[in-house]
Structures are given as structure tokens and as C-alpha cells.
Amino acid sequence: MSVEGTTERVLRLLALLQRRSSWTSAALAAELGVTDRSVRRDVERLRALGYPVHATAGVGGGYRLGAGTRLPPLLLDDEEAIATAVSLRMASGGTVAGAGEAALRALAKLDQVMPPRLRAEVRAVHGATETLVGPGVQIDAELLVTLARACRDAVRVRFRYPGRDGERERTVEPVRMVATGRRWYLMAWDADRDGWRTFRLDRMREAVATTWRFRPREHPDPVAYVQRAVTEAPYRHLARIRVHATADEVRELVPPQVGRVEDDRDGRCVLVVGAADLDALAVHVARLDFETEVLEPPELREAAARLARRLAALAG
Incomplete structure (x- = not known):
């Protein structure tokens, strides 16, 4: 077989090893249309290139791609390449110090070898996408x-x-x-x-x-615990508000770091949110544009009444 044919087969072997955690020699030979001996030779070629291919002897044994001392080149299919490029572009503006520069370097390498058709797909995604999330703390x-x-x-x-x-x-x-x-x-x-x-x-x-x-x-759910600590603990007031909308509808409007949304009966939900200023909270709740009921504290009802009087005076 020519050098080009051997190289193509070795790359196909690498793609198979990346696709599944373990392969028998017979299964690889069948996929590649070669003998077990050719599979062993191609495995050795991959090892020479720095890919840590581990072999297990005996019944049920086979080959698997492991972790080595350095990161070898990766093979990505079209969907993986597009997902990786989009993720790197998003990470370039992230909250991890130094990660943005590293993401741009990796994106430049990927863009250099990406086929024009995939490059056009990635640019189309970014050309049609904007973000409303401001920069966070690095x-x-x-x-x-x-x-x-x-x-x-x-x-x-x-x-x-x-x-x-x-x-x-x-x-x-x-x-x-x-x-x-x-x-x-x-x-x-x-x-x-x-x-x-x-x-x-x-x-x-x-x-x-x-x-x-x-x-x-034994520990509580980390996401729920952090959300409760972020949305409730730092604030003077803790409010519970029944919203006449589904939990999913309210979660689209209230980020998890702002408030916790709990399912309630009859397609409704309860919004749990902390606030330092109840007057300001009344404004935010009114802007949800759903019918609401204040469960607690009573002071929030008083704040809502003050807001209603101000709006009525403004309208008059």
C-alpha cells in the first residue's frame, strides 16, 4: 500500500479510537478492512507519533486511547470542529484570567487548518450572535x-x-x-x-x-446551596412571591443568581428573592408583567401600594 494509503488508514484508526473507549483488534480490523497484523502495526505508528494507545491481552481485551504526558493532535469531525471553534470564541471573552488569550491562540490554530466550508459556518454563527452578559470578575x-x-x-x-x-x-x-x-x-x-x-x-x-x-x-446540592446563598443571605429582606406563570416562564426572566424559582400548584410558581430595598423590589416584580401575590413579607405589599400611588399620580 502507498504511503498516502497507510497515512489515511492510520488517521481512520485514530478517529475510531477517539470515538469509543475500547475496541477489540478484530473489530478494528473489520472497520478498516485489514488484518489484525496491520492493526498492530498502525497502533505502533500512532504510539510513535505520541498517542498513548493502551493494549489489553486476553479474551475481551483490545485497544483504547489513554492519557499521555503531552497532548497529541486531535481529530475532530465537522460538528465537533464547529462546536469547538464557537466555544473558543465565547471563552475569549470569559471570566478566567489569561483564558481569553489562550482561547484566541487555540482558535487561530483551528481556523488555520479548518476547511473553508466549516470556517464559513463558524463565522455565520458569530455574525448572527450578540451577548447581553456584561464582563464578570476575572x-x-x-x-x-x-x-x-x-x-x-x-x-x-x-x-x-x-x-x-x-x-x-x-x-x-x-x-x-x-x-x-x-x-x-x-x-x-x-x-x-x-x-x-x-x-x-x-x-x-x-x-x-x-x-x-x-x-x-454528606452535603447539600452545590448549585442549589450556592444559589440560595447568593440570592438570599446577603440581603436584609427575603421575599416570597407567587407568580401566575410557569416556573420555566419566570426562569427566562429571572437569572439564577438573582432569584430562586420554585414550582407551585396549578401551573404557577413561587419566586424567592432577596432585596436590600423593598421599593426597588416592587418595581422589579411589577416589570415581570405577570399577575403576582406577595406571600411575605407584609412590608413588600406596603411598598407595592406606595408604588401604585406614585404611578397613579404620574398617570393622572
């Missing part, structure tokens, strides 16, 4: 890696964090990071305060992973 990528590894390996993390009594050192058992779109939060067990807490990553300083391993505890 997070150091090294901090993200440190916390991600600590969550994975169940080791305590130590960092300095501001509080009511000034900045102090905190030691926590991290569980999960949650991104709200504008900010990043860590849900963790606070060893000093003996309870679950959330921490904003942009407020952490001098974060280091210790060598102290911990046994993972």
Missing part, C-alpha cells in the same frame, strides 16, 4: 486548577478571606465550584466555623492546597 486560572484538584483529591485548602472582622485565614474542605456567569463560588465545609459556607473566588488570597486529606461528608 479569576486567576491557577486558582481554579488548585481548587479543582483539591475537590478531586479531597484535600483541605487554606486561604485568606475578608470578613466582618477583617481578613483572616480560612481552612476548608472543598466540594464543588459553581459559576453563575459573572462570578465563581466555592462550596466547602468551613473547618473553623464547623459548617457549610460559600466563598467568592475573586476574594480569595494566597490559596494553597494542604496535604491534609479529609473524608467527604
Whole structure:
């Protein structure tokens, strides 16, 4: 077989290994239309190029593509290439410090080798897309890696964090990071305060992973816990409002970092939201353009009445 034919077959073999976690030699030979011996030779060619192809002997054994010491070139089909390019373009304006520049470099490499037809598809997506989300607080990528590894390996993390009594050192058992779109939060067990807490990553300083391993505890759902902490805990008032609309309809208007939407009976829902100013909250609720009922606090009804009088006077 010619060199071009061998190269094409090796690339097809790589694509097959990336498509599924494990292949038997016979299955690969059947897919490629070659012998088992040719499969073994092509596997060796991939290994020489830096692809970590692992082999398992015996009945049920076969080949699988593993992780190596460096990242080898990847093969992407059309849909994967378009999805990757679009994601990189979005990441170039993200909230991870340094990630934007890295995303642009990766996008430039991908754009250089992308067929013109796919390049046109990607540009069409971006040409027809705008974003309403403003820039968030940037997070150091090294901090993200440190916390991600600590969550994975169940080791305590130590960092300095501001509080009511000034900045102090905190030691926590991290569980999960949650991104709200504008900010990043860590849900963790606070060893000093003996309870679950959330921490904003942009407020952490001098974060280091210790060598102290911990046994993972039973914990609440991280997304729900962080959402509750973000939308309720920082505010003076906590309001519950029944909205005469489905939960999905209200979630389209209320971001998760602003309020929590709970299903209610008869196709309605309950909006739980924190506020420092009830007058301002009454305005936002009125702008939902759905029929609503204030469940609590009573002071919100008074704020709504004041708003109604002002609007009536304005209309008159």
C-alpha cells in the first residue's frame, strides 16, 4: 500500500479510537478492512507519533486511547470542529484570567487548518450572535486548577478571606465550584466555623492546597446551596412571591443568581428573592408583567401600594 494509503488508514484508526473507549483488534480490523497484523502495526505508528494507545491481552481485551504526558493532535469531525471553534470564541471573552488569550491562540490554530466550508459556518454563527452578559470578575486560572484538584483529591485548602472582622485565614474542605456567569463560588465545609459556607473566588488570597486529606461528608446540592446563598443571605429582606406563570416562564426572566424559582400548584410558581430595598423590589416584580401575590413579607405589599400611588399620580 502507498504511503498516502497507510497515512489515511492510520488517521481512520485514530478517529475510531477517539470515538469509543475500547475496541477489540478484530473489530478494528473489520472497520478498516485489514488484518489484525496491520492493526498492530498502525497502533505502533500512532504510539510513535505520541498517542498513548493502551493494549489489553486476553479474551475481551483490545485497544483504547489513554492519557499521555503531552497532548497529541486531535481529530475532530465537522460538528465537533464547529462546536469547538464557537466555544473558543465565547471563552475569549470569559471570566478566567489569561483564558481569553489562550482561547484566541487555540482558535487561530483551528481556523488555520479548518476547511473553508466549516470556517464559513463558524463565522455565520458569530455574525448572527450578540451577548447581553456584561464582563464578570476575572479569576486567576491557577486558582481554579488548585481548587479543582483539591475537590478531586479531597484535600483541605487554606486561604485568606475578608470578613466582618477583617481578613483572616480560612481552612476548608472543598466540594464543588459553581459559576453563575459573572462570578465563581466555592462550596466547602468551613473547618473553623464547623459548617457549610460559600466563598467568592475573586476574594480569595494566597490559596494553597494542604496535604491534609479529609473524608467527604454528606452535603447539600452545590448549585442549589450556592444559589440560595447568593440570592438570599446577603440581603436584609427575603421575599416570597407567587407568580401566575410557569416556573420555566419566570426562569427566562429571572437569572439564577438573582432569584430562586420554585414550582407551585396549578401551573404557577413561587419566586424567592432577596432585596436590600423593598421599593426597588416592587418595581422589579411589577416589570415581570405577570399577575403576582406577595406571600411575605407584609412590608413588600406596603411598598407595592406606595408604588401604585406614585404611578397613579404620574398617570393622572
